[in-house]
Amino acid sequence: MEETKQTKLDLNNLKAGGFIKERGKNLFTVRLRVPGGRMSVSRLKKIAEVAEKFGGEFVHLSVRQSIELININFKDFDAVVEELGEKQQKVASCGARVRVPVACGGCEYNPNGLVDTQKSALEVDEKLFGTPTGHHKFKVAFAGCPFDCPKSSTNDVGFSGAIEPTLDKATCISCGLCVKSCVPKALVIGENNKPVLIAEKCIWCGDCVKVCPTEAWSVKKKGYTVRIGGKWGRNPLVGTLFATFLPEDKAVDFIAAVLEWYKLKAEGLGRIRLGDTIIKEGADELLNHLRSQFPQYVVTETIAPQIIQTQVGTH
Amino acid sequence: MQTIDLRGISCPTNFVKAKLALEDLDDGTAANILLDDGEPVKNVPRSLKADGHKLLGLKQSDEGHYILEIQKVEE
Ligand code: SF4
Ligand code: SF4
Ligand code: SF4
Numbered sequence: 075m076e077e078t079k080q081t082k083l084d085l086n087n088l089k090a091g092g093f094i095k096e097r098g099k100n101l102f103t104v105r106l107r108v109p110g111g112r113m114s115v116s117r118l119k120k121i122a123e124v125a126e127k128f129g130g131e132f133v134h135l136s137v138r139q140s141i142e143l144i145n146i147n148f149k150d151f152d153a154v155v156e157e158l159g160e161k162q163q164k165v166a167s168c169g170a171r172v173r174v175p176v177a178c179g180g181c182e183y184n185p186n187g188l189v190d191t192q193k194s195a196l197e198v199d200e201k202l203f204g205t206p207t208g209h210h211k212f213k214v215a216f217a218g219c220p221f222d223c224p225k226s227s228t229n230d231v232g233f234s235g236a237i238e239p240t241l242d243k244a245t246c247i248s249c250g251l252c253v254k255s256c257v258p259k260a261l262v263i264g265e266n267n268k269p270v271l272i273a274e275k276c277i278w279c280g281d282c283v284k285v286c287p288t289e290a291w292s293v294k295k296k297g298y299t300v301r302i303g304g305k306w307g308r309n310p311l312v313g314t315l316f317a318t319f320l321p322e323d324k325a326v327d328f329i330a331a332v333l334e335w336y337k338l339k340a341e342g343l344g345r346i347r348l349g350d351t352i353i354k355e356g357a358d359e360l361l362n363h364l365r366s367q368f369p370q371y372v373v374t375e376t377i378a379p380q381i382i383q384t385q386v387g388t389h
Numbered sequence: 390m391q392t393i394d395l396r397g398i399s400c401p402t403n404f405v406k407a408k409l410a411l412e413d414l415d416d417g418t419a420a421n422i423l424l425d426d427g428e429p430v431k432n433v434p435r436s437l438k439a440d441g442h443k444l445l446g447l448k449q450s451d452e453g454h455y456i457l458e459i460q461k462v463e464e
Contacts, residue, residue, distance in 0.1 A: 185439060249446045254455075255431050285435040287444030 084152050091168035093151065096144070103134070104143040104154060105166040107203070110177035110195030110216070111139030117163055124157050138213075139176050140166055170345070172205040172212045172333070180218035180235070187218030188280050188296065189235035194325050201326045207333065209340040210347045213305075214329060220277045220299065227301040227313040230336075230348045231329050236278035236319060238295040243268055246290035252282035295319045297371070302332060302360065303349035303379030308387075311349040311379040314357065316364060317371040328368060335363045349379040391420045396454050400428050404436045411442065416463035419445065421456050430455045 094103040106121065113121075121141055125133050130145030146154060155165065166174050175198045178184065180191030194216045205212075215226040217234035226232025248267035260275035261282060269282070278299065283291045297319035304313030320328055332348070339359070340351045352360055357378045365372040393410045395403040407422060414420060422437075424430045430447075434457055438444055445458040 185436070247446070249444065251434055251444065251447050254447065255435065257431070281431070281435070285431075285438065285444075287434075287438060 083148070084155075091171065092165035093146075093148075094142075094168060098145065100147050100149070102146050102148050102151075104129075104146050104151075105136065105168065106141045106143070106158075107164040107166040107174050107199070108140050109174050109199035109203075110192045112192055112195075113141070120158065121163065124154060127157070128154050138174065140174065167204050168211075170207050170210050170212075172202045172207065172214070172329075174203060175199055175214040175216060176224050176229075177216035178218050178223050180216070184218055185284075186221060186279075187235065188237050189216075189218055189298065189322055191216035191218045191233075191235065194233065194298075194322055197326050198329060202329060202333070205333065207340075208337050209343070209351075210345050212333065212336070212348065216298075216325075220279045226304075228304040228306050228310070229313065230303065230305065231332055232301045232304055232313050233298040233320075233325060234301075236297060236299045237280040237283065237293045238278055238319065239271070239276070239280065239282050239291045240294040241269065241271065242290050242292065244290075245288045246286075247288055249287060251285045251287065252291060255281045255285045257281070297321050298325060300328065300371075303352045303357075305347050305349050310382040310384065311347075311353075312382060313349065314377050314379055315373055316361060316376055317368060318373060320368070320371045324368070324371070328364070331364055331367050332360070335360055353378045391418070392423065393420055394423045395429065395433070396423050396425050398429075400432050401436075403429050404433050407433060407437060408440070411437075411459075411461050414461045416461060419458060419460045421458055423450075424455045424457055426453060426455065430457075433457070434459075 092105045096103055125143050128146055128150045129143045134142040134144055136142055175195040177191040177195035181187030181189055198214055213229040214231050215224045215229040217224045217226045219235045222234050226234050246268050252269050253261045253263055258275050258277050260272050261269045264270035300317040300320050301313035302316045303311060305311050336348045339355050340346050357376050361376055393407060395406055424433055434444055441462045441464055443460040443462055445460055448456045450456055
């Protein structure tokens, strides 16, 4: 008892959250900040040391790429934060804030990757992590290509890498590989066995560019396809298209503009996610707001986030 | 011309087998690689291209599989 009274904690450490109450008395989970899921081997070793010293038998890998230290006594918070090394390994967030962005490996070593998702995740983490939204949590994800392994469109703002292909007919040797590789069947064989692009079917995956033996296909435009308003949980929504070929270095500003709108429009609506705010206010409201700042990239029209009927619980 | 038959072998084993078979060829030699329709014909050619080899053409055989003509390029 005596000891409990004397416990002093630096409450600043708890500000952004990331310390989550467990079942056991005095025990907490400490969620670590791992933007994009990238963890250096040396840091991993350090985390293992800290987990061994202060935590339980195991750590937990969260679905959003975090490492969570389990069974941490709240009295050890300061020591855990200090030993992790405040510079190298920060604690993550919870609550109504911008969360740690997730990302796939992207283009660095994944052959499908078209953009540097890791770089984007780090930038967003650095500039926007922990920003209070005033309403609810706010999640961001980056996928390196339209295959979208990180399920970006179930995030408040989801980015997936894209390229627009262009053909130099003279260089084409009519091998047919691109037509065979194009899964959405956006390519058909035309005159002289050269491919013809049906633009509206193209998902901008770049497979044609990657397979073409003569570089007849090349990249005309590159950037992110941006979907907004997704979420999972009790009443899932899939985000819808708001921008195309957004340059990688504009991702942070774009998210900031979405946040600005969300903070304002969700005022007075209670604990509401971005997607539901868009459904209430109308997708055009947000589209117009974004168009004023990103005219070249915002799409001409869109639809509200799409409701997924999960069939359990009528509302 | 040498034929490397990768029919009935799934990804990525077919690509690894192709790599091993190409190791035995001299630089600049052409070979025919037989691939099943579906994933193999979508994946193997582009992986071989990424390894630096030259893709020369693709034909579908009467039996339905694909014949990829390739030239070995030593790194
Ligand atoms: S989204 Fe694309 S780049 Fe990212 S892991 Fe999936 S296939 Fe690879
Ligand atoms: S980018 Fe993808 S979808 Fe578009 S034409 Fe090329 S292979 Fe087909
Ligand atoms: S893969 Fe390249 S060379 Fe072959 S048909 Fe397509 S554009 Fe022409």
